[in-house]
Amino acid sequence: MNFYHGTQVGGLTELKPFDSGGSNLKTPAVYLTIRKQVALHYISNYKSLPFASPMLNIREHDVVYQEMYPGALELSCKGVSGYIYRVEGDFEMMEHNGVPSAAVSYQSVPIADVEYIPDVYDSIMEYQRQGKFVYEKYEELPQWRHDIIRGHFIRAVKRENLMTTPQHPQYALFREKFPQYWAEAEVLHKHNLLY
Secondary structure, eight states: OOEEESSSSSSSSSSBBBSSOOSEEEEEEEEEEEEEHGGGGGOOOOOGSSSSEEEEEEEEEEEEOSSSSTTHHHHHTTOOOOOEEEEEOOOOEEEEGGTTTTEEESSOOOOEEEEEOOOOOHHHHHHHHSSEEEEEOGSSSSSHHHHHHHHHHHHHHHHHHHOOOOTTTTTTHHHHHOHHHHHHHHHHHHTTTOO
8 A cells, every 4th residue: 555754855765763752652653644635744844833733634535724823834835845755565544543544654664756846835735626635724714613723822832931932933923823812822921820
């Protein structure tokens, strides 16, 4: 069976297990997916953006991306290039961890072939035109989804101690992209309710 792995790193001949830091796995692993359009999302600038990963789901066999803030997909992917590596094998699927279409290998995996992606955003939009990807913009999300995003935001502000570390690399971006949540976090911080 074919599996895919997206990255900005070129020239690989095998994929080696690594610890992604934010994973729910406790052991280094090679992260794979059966869907190319999911692999595309891992060739991005997410590490430098407010949240390390988007709200990416599989709904009725469609890959669905829900923006965490206006323009998130374009900001994280436009002009970003990278590679989708294809591997072959029978790997452990991660459905039980809430990650549909994802699989892992705890061993190194030889690469069958590679596809260069000159612009991740353009490739994702092509999948949308083909009906293989659903892009839900922040402005179009229901209130309950905004409430979930608010919770992610407040937890990230607490975790990174952003109210007292303006030199933090995400400080300015959080203030710009989440102004209403930032104002709320300032009030909570002022009254010692954030911590």
